[in-house]
Amino acid sequence: MSMLLEIRDLKKGFGGVTATDGVNLSLTQGELHAIIGPNGAGKTTLISQLSGALRPDAGVILFKGGDITRRPAHKRARLGITRSFQITSLVMEMSVLDNVALAVQACDGHSFRFVKPARKISHLRERAQEVLAQVGLADRAALPAVELSHGEHRQLEIAVALATGAELMLLDEPMAGLGGEDSARMIDFLKGLKGERTILLIEHDMDAVFALADRISVLVYGRIIATGSPDEIRGNAEVRHAYLGEE
Amino acid sequence: MKSLDRTGWITVGVMLLLGVLPPFFYWIGNEFYLLLATRLVILAIAAVSLNLILGYGGMASFGHAAFVGIGAYAMGIPVYHEFYGGFSAAASTNGLFQLALSVGLSALFALITGAISLRTRGVYFIMITMAFAQMVFYLFQSLDEYGGDDGLVIEMRSELPWINLDHPLQMYLLSFVSLVVAMGVVHMIVNSRFGMVLRGAKGNDERLVTLGFNTYLYRLTAYVIAGAICGFAGWLTANFSTFVSPSMMGWGRSGELMFMVILGGAATALGPVLGAAAFILIEEILSSFTVYWHLPFGLMLIGVVLFARGGLLGMLQGRGRGK
Numbered sequence A: 001m002s003m004l005l006e007i008r009d010l011k012k013g014f015g016g017v018t019a020t021d022g023v024n025l026s027l028t029q030g031e032l033h034a035i036i037g038p039n040g041a042g043k044t045t046l047i048s049q050l051s052g053a054l055r056p057d058a059g060v061i062l063f064k065g066g067d068i069t070r071r072p073a074h075k076r077a078r079l080g081i082t083r084s085f086q087i088t089s090l091v092m093e094m095s096v097l098d099n100v101a102l103a104v105q106a107c108d109g110h111s112f113r114f115v116k117p118a119r120k121i122s123h124l125r126e127r128a129q130e131v132l133a134q135v136g137l138a139d140r141a142a143l144p145a146v147e148l149s150h151g152e153h154r155q156l157e158i159a160v161a162l163a164t165g166a167e168l169m170l171l172d173e174p175m176a177g178l179g180g181e182d183s184a185r186m187i188d189f190l191k192g193l194k195g196e197r198t199i200l201l202i203e204h205d206m207d208a209v210f211a212l213a214d215r216i217s218v219l220v221y222g223r224i225i226a227t228g229s230p231d232e233i234r235g236n237a238e239v240r241h242a243y244l245g246e247e
Numbered sequence B: 001m002k003s004l005d006r007t008g009w010i011t012v013g014v015m016l017l018l019g020v021l022p023p024f025f026y027w028i029g030n031e032f033y034l035l036l037a038t039r040l041v042i043l044a045i046a047a048v049s050l051n052l053i054l055g056y057g058g059m060a061s062f063g064h065a066a067f068v069g070i071g072a073y074a075m076g077i078p079v080y081h082e083f084y085g086g087f088s089a090a091a092s093t094n095g096l097f098q099l100a101l102s103v104g105l106s107a108l109f110a111l112i113t114g115a116i117s118l119r120t121r122g123v124y125f126i127m128i129t130m131a132f133a134q135m136v137f138y139l140f141q142s143l144d145e146y147g148g149d150d151g152l153v154i155e156m157r158s159e160l161p162w163i164n165l166d167h168p169l170q171m172y173l174l175s176f177v178s179l180v181v182a183m184g185v186v187h188m189i190v191n192s193r194f195g196m197v198l199r200g201a202k203g204n205d206e207r208l209v210t211l212g213f214n215t216y217l218y219r220l221t222a223y224v225i226a227g228a229i230c231g232f233a234g235w236l237t238a239n240f241s242t243f244v245s246p247s248m249m250g251w252g253r254s255g256e257l258m259f260m261v262i263l264g265g266a267a268t269a270l271g272p273v274l275g276a277a278a279f280i281l282i283e284e285i286l287s288s289f290t291v292y293w294h295l296p297f298g299l300m301l302i303g304v305v306l307f308a309r310g311g312l313l314g315m316l317q318g319r320g321r322g323k
């Protein structure tokens, strides 16, 4: 089995708070690995260190065997790591299609190209349309992103991450704030992605996690207290006590 | 031309008027309006260049007039040495040489100061761009050889093939064509892949970085292009007024350029031109009533910013675009 991502003894603190406290984790190619844990456990902080938005205090991050611990975020994206945000992060004043087309453009060579109108470059637009169709936003393409509903924003957030073509997708609570029906649709969608991409999924929705994950890690106070298959995690007494809230 | 929308038609219409009316006035013997329009058009070029970084790139540079000054001195100083000796390597009345110097030095200044300023955001960016501009202001103020505070009278306009800049109509037409080209270039840039990144980074920098764009480099590139275009406007200014002084690059002047962009309609092709026109008009009218014309002007600007987010162009389109 080849490791796509390896995290060794990662540490990050904010003043007095230790948000990441010696995390070790590896992801194999094609796996969907879920991270669960209570609020403030350090899940977002972990993702931010993987995407390059935050610098770890100590530890090593290897991607495809190469050390990326000190690489800036934009370079990691070029290597094939993308993330979605817990709080939707889009270019709100641009159209839905433009948002996705920018993501496609990002993996289509450098963008120091000044002459040809970007909106007339058919392979960018077509690929963006495809991705929008995939997440069910095709009929929203021309709207400014700001005019979408919350559920649609979450879908667009995933579409943008997907459109980069990145091998490794770090998804930070893609179902946050979604109602039952939207949530079910997102789960189906992520199921469809399984195997195609390697996914690190953070999610509070336990139904989603147990339905999707190949492996689950439980993060509490910045530490991973257990890693295993969904069944193993369900049966782990420590996890049930610390997180699933059962005595 | 079928693809033009309403804004496109307004833009073409206004530019046609601007191309035709001033020469017409000149032709019927009224030179004043031609000269006024020349000033307007040159200011508009500077505003168009600021719009690239302020309107499309979200970089609120409060030092943009420095590029006008650098461009203008880069035209005037070679003429000075041609006439009065000294520094013979730079002495020249060759317009193309001066032009290259104006554009090249402005771009270089933009590269150096931009590389530093663009490490900061928000108010810090405003302050640091203003500080760099003030440095240039004080530098030229201290250079007694070039007139210091009093400025430098330029003995001779740039010598160019085919064009005689002493002829007011030719001066105007060159400026007008330059404006059209500058607008075209900026329009092309902001719609290109580069432009999409620039505009995307204005809206959400973190998102663009996460996608894999080194937004700093894209901003810096835009900053250098804007500086170069504005240096060109400085070269025109020096030729138009045959005079250059530090007051051309004071922070007040930079503020006026910002006013023009915001007043006219930021991130639009025509906005800076309308802003420059409004500025010239207001200045002419208000200054004929009172020397304190900056006060009512400032109040008007605040009104525009508050009540018509799309600027003058937004009003022309018949809709306040504010949401």
Ligand SMILES: Nc1ncnc2c1ncn2[C@@H]1O[C@H](COP(=O)(O)OP(=O)(O)OP(=O)(O)O)[C@@H](O)[C@H]1O
Pocket (backbone or CB within 6 Å): A014, A017, A018, A019, A037, A038, A039, A040, A041, A042, A043, A044, A045, A046, A086
């Ligand atoms: N930029 C920051 N500055 C200071 N403290 C921070 C910062 N970011 C996170 N923290 C703290 O680090 C801890 C972990 O936060 P993090 O956002 O990673 O948790 P999380 O597991 O994503 O929680 P949630 O489920 O609520 O999203 C929290 O105690 C939080 O207050």
Ligand SMILES: [Mg+2]
Pocket (backbone or CB within 6 Å): A043, A044, A045, A086
């Ligand atoms: Mg979080």
